[in-house]
Amino acid sequence: MKGFIYKISQDDKCYYGSTVRDPIIRLKEHERHSKYNLPNLTKSEILFNNYDFPPLFKIIAEVEFENIQDLKDIEYYYIEKDNTCVNVARKPDPNGVWVKNKLRMQLYRKSKTYDCECGCKINYFSRNKHLVTKKHFKLLNKKIEENKKKICTVIL
Numbered sequence: 511m512k513g514f515i516y517k518i519s520q521d522d523k524c525y526y527g528s529t530v531r532d533p534i535i536r537l538k539e540h541e542r543h544s545k546y547n548l549p550n551l552t553k554s555e556i557l558f559n560n561y562d563f564p565p566l567f568k569i570i571a572e573v574e575f576e577n578i579q580d581l582k583d584i585e586y587y588y589i590e591k592d593n594t595c596v597n598v599a600r601k602p603d604p605n606g607v608w609v610k611n612k613l614r615m616q617l618y619r620k621s622k623t624y625d626c627e628c629g630c631k632i633n634y635f636s637r638n639k640h641l642v643t644k645k646h647f648k649l650l651n652k653k654i655e656e657n658k659k660k661i662c663t664v665i666l
């Protein structure tokens with residue numbers, strides 16, 4: 511697989527990240543998280559919110575790897591050697607901040623539900639995925655059929 515290590519930076523602070531997706535999409539995500547102050551695993555929002563100018567975004571390495579951990583290890587390498595970086599997601603340890611943040615994030619995501627027109631209660635973050643599932647269309651069609659029947663009964 512191919513992945514990227516990127517750096518988001520201001521004069522005195524920076525953030526390192528890795529992604530297997532289009533780095534620009536990842537940057538947009540960072541921007542969005544910063545703008546709406548979503549709980550984030552990273553501290554990258556500082557670089558967007560605490561300065562007069564938007565941060566610089568730079569891809570610093572393109573990595574070929576077999577295991578995603580290899581990509582993470584390279585990211586950690588940059589994080590460890592740069593003392594201006596604001597990253598909190600360092601090497602995961604079972605009792606550490608990293609894991610706590612991850613759990614907090616999962617709880618937050620679970621707490622945000624969305625009532626779909628098909629009748630499903632779904633996780634806010636999986637809404638877009640849900641809207642194209644068979645289950646959604648099946649339930650929606652069933653609802654439409656039921657409404658048709660009701661209307662027909664009234665007319666007859």
Ligand SMILES: [Zn+2]
Nearest residue numbers: 626628630646
């Ligand atoms: Zn639905």
